[in-house]
Amino acid sequence: MSEPTGPTGPTLRSLAPSVLLPATLYEVGNGAVIPVIALTAIDLGASTGTAGFMMVLLGVGQVLGDIPASSVAGRLGDRRSMLLAASLSIIAMLTCYLAQSVAVLGAALLLMGMCNATFYLARQSYLTEVAPVPLRARAMSTLGGAHRVGLFVGPFLGALAIGMGGPRSAYLVAVGSALAVGLALVLIPDVELPRPTQARAGLLSTREVLGSHRRLFATLGLAVVGVGAVRAARQTVLPLWSQHLAVGAQTTSLVFGVAGAVEMLLFYPGGRMMDRHGRVAVAVPSMVIMGLAMMTLPLTRGVAALTVVAVVLGVGNGLGSGIMMTLGADAAPLEGRIRFFGIWRVLADSGNVAGPLVVSVMAVAATLAAGIVSVGAVGLLTAAAMARWVPRYSHYATPAGVRQLQPRAPRT
Numbered sequence: 406m407s408e409p410t411g412p413t414g415p416t417l418r419s420l421a422p423s424v425l426l427p428a429t430l431y432e433v434g435n436g437a438v439i440p441v442i443a444l445t446a447i448d449l450g451a452s453t454g455t456a457g458f459m460m461v462l463l464g465v466g467q468v469l470g471d472i473p474a475s476s477v478a479g480r481l482g483d484r485r486s487m488l489l490a491a492s493l494s495i496i497a498m499l500t501c502y503l504a505q506s507v508a509v510l511g512a513a514l515l516l517m518g519m520c521n522a523t524f525y526l527a528r529q530s531y532l533t534e535v536a537p538v539p540l541r542a543r544a545m546s547t548l549g550g551a552h553r554v555g556l557f558v559g560p561f562l563g564a565l566a567i568g569m570g571g572p573r574s575a576y577l578v579a580v581g582s583a584l585a586v587g588l589a590l591v592l593i594p595d596v597e598l599p600r601p602t603q604a605r606a607g608l609l610s611t612r613e614v615l616g617s618h619r620r621l622f623a624t625l626g627l628a629v630v631g632v633g634a635v636r637a638a639r640q641t642v643l644p645l646w647s648q649h650l651a652v653g654a655q656t657t658s659l660v661f662g663v664a665g666a667v668e669m670l671l672f673y674p675g676g677r678m679m680d681r682h683g684r685v686a687v688a689v690p691s692m693v694i695m696g697l698a699m700m701t702l703p704l705t706r707g708v709a710a711l712t713v714v715a716v717v718l719g720v721g722n723g724l725g726s727g728i729m730m731t732l733g734a735d736a737a738p739l740e741g742r743i744r745f746f747g748i749w750r751v752l753a754d755s756g757n758v759a760g761p762l763v764v765s766v767m768a769v770a771a772t773l774a775a776g777i778v779s780v781g782a783v784g785l786l787t788a789a790a791m792a793r794w795v796p797r798y799s800h801y802a803t804p805a806g807v808r809q810l811q812p813r814a815p816r817t
Contacts, residue, residue: 415535415536415537415596416540417540417543417544417547419596420532420535420536420544420596422593423593423594423595423596424528424531424532424548424551424595424596425547425548425551426551426589426593427487427528427586427589427590427593428528428548428551428552428555429551429552429554429555429558430555430582430585430586430589431487431491431494431524431552431555431582431583431586432551432552432553432554432555432556432559433555433558433559433562433578433579433582433585434494434498434555434559434578434579434580434581434582434583435521435555435556435559435579436555436556436557436558436559436560436562436563436661436665437559437560437562437563437566437575437576437578437579437582438498438501438559438563438575438576438578438579439556439559439560439640439644439661440560440563440575440643440644440654440657440658440661441563441567441572441573441575441576441644441654441658442456442459442460442463442501442510442514442644443456443457443459443460443641443644443645443648444456444572444644444648444654444657445459445501445504445510445572445573446459446507446510447648448572449504449505449506449507449510450507451507452769453645453648453649453768453773454765454766454768454769455507455765456645456648457641457645457761457764457765457768458761458762458765459507459510459511459514460637460640460641460761461758461761461762461765462511462514462515462518463514463515463517463518463521463757464518464637464754464755464757464758464760464761465515465518465758466514466515466516466517466518466519466520466521466522467518467519467521467522467750467754467757467758468518468522468751468754468755468757468758469515469518469519469522470518470519470520470521470522470523471522471526471747471748471750471751471754472611472747472748472751473519473522473523474486474519474522474523474526474527474747474750475526475611475743475744475746475747476747477489477523478523478526478527478530478743479743479744483527483528483530483531483595484590484595486523486524486526486527487523487524487527487528487586487590488587488590488591489523490520490521490523490524490527491520491524491583491584491586491587491590492583492587493516493519493520494516494517494520494521494579494583495580495583495584496516497513497514497516497517497520498513498517498576498577498579498580498583499576499580500512500513500516501513501514501517501573501576502573502576502577502580518754522750522754525750526743526746526747526750528548529545529548529730529733529734529746529750530742530743530746531595532544532545532548532730533730533733533734533737533742533746534742535596539680540680541680541731541734541735541801542676542677542679542680542684542727542731542801543673543676543677543679543680544676544727545676545727545728545730545731545734546672546673546675546676546677546679546726546727546728546731547672547673547676547727548727548730549672549726549727549728549730550668550669550672550673550676550723550726550727553665553668553669553672553722553723553726554669555582556661556665556668557662557665557666557668557669558665559578559582559665560658560659560661560662560665561658561659561662562578563575563578563658564655564658564659564662566578567654567655567658568655572654575658609740609741609744610741610744611744611747611748613741613744614738614741614744614745614748615748617738618736618738618745618748621736621798622748622752624790624794624797624798625732625736625794625795625797625798626749626752627752627790628787628790628791628794628795629729629732629733629749629752629753629756630752630753630755630756630759631692631756631783631784631786631787631790632692632725632728632729632753632756632787632791633729633752633753633754633755633756633757633759633760634756634757634759634760634763634780634783634787635692635695635696635699635756635760635780635781635783635784635787636695636722636756636757636760637756637757637758637759637760637761638699638760638761638763638764638777638780639695639699639718639722639760640761641760641761641764641765642699642702642764642773642776642777642780643657643660643661643664643702643711643715643718644657644661645764645768645773646702646703646705646711646773646777647660647711649773650705650706650707650708650711652708652711656708660708660711660712660715661715663712663715663716663719664712664715664716664718664719665719666719667716667719667720667723668719668720668722668723668726669723670723671719671720671723671724671726672723672726672727674724675687675691675723675724675725675726675727675728676726676727676731679727679728679731679801680801680807681804681807682804682807683801683802683803683804683805683806683807684728684731684732684735684795684799684801684802685791685792685795685796685802685803686804687724687725687728688725688728688732688788688791688792688795689788689791689792690721690724690788691721691722691724691725691728691788692721692725692784692785692787692788692791693721693784693785693788694717694718694720694721694724695718695721695722695725695781695784696781696782696783696784696785696787696788697781697784697785698714698717698718698721698781699718699777699778699780699781699784700777700778700781700782701714701717701781702714702777702781703773703774703777703778729749729753732795732798732799733745733746733749733750735798735799735800735801736749736798736799737749760780760783763776763779763780763783764776764777764779764780767779
């Protein structure tokens, strides 16, 4: 890897205002609306399967936006790309708030997915370049943790708004969070890159990067699809199973919030574990926990049991915070890095589509419980794939690799 591996460079504290604060604010909006998307669709007359498909459209928007997002980030830069994403997300959320048909709701969710793609890629690309390699996993997991902090706060604000103005008021929380993101981006400067890099120059085309790394994308990339599928399905099956148990929208938001609190506590320990013991030490247990918890969800019969399973899912998801971004940063070339991230995020976001789609199709063809169990099985298969392919494509997969390739910081 043609990049410095020393301990010099920005610290997590110095990156917090420009990297972590905007990410947190942006996810507050997503956290507020995710629990009510399926419920909004049902209120508009959609079936349970169609309501699950609305979450699929959110993922489809991200897939459609990933490659264009790499071009936008390469041309406009990190800050302007995120400002564009935040501005368009306001339009998307206002459309959801005012939607009078399932079709209009679906179109707004597609746009929101494209905004997410642009925002996420811009932050990941910048953080990969500016964070020192010995700090990489903690930086990425902290970025993932910032998203989870937003997902923790968002449902509580959404529940408050729902209590005051009805289920659709959660979309207004998202509008407010996007406005706050724009303000933060205007007022807070980025940390300067420590050195000139080729990564932002975009010297290679997407096709060239895809061709030169096709074996990686066909192996480790498929495992990333599985990770995305399980994580996205979690966000779909919890509100759908909650609806099946006749749990109200406000209580559903609170269950999401409790699970988010657990995730928030685990993101830094997970990143520290990756930096000290390698990526496999986190990637595999995370997927095993989520897979088994997902398969247990259909056995729940009340709010208490639903909350317990949601918390266990939060443990698995929080432990693996930032794992996909970290593996992408490990494997990415210096030249054409933004294009690489565009393809990498297509794979991850394809999983975001596949997970809810499996649930939706199985709910229509068989039962909702069958769809949930199927996604749980995907989690276990993904754990096996991670154990097989992460050591091949990440120099930092195992404790031995970490010790060999990450020099120790000098003692003070």
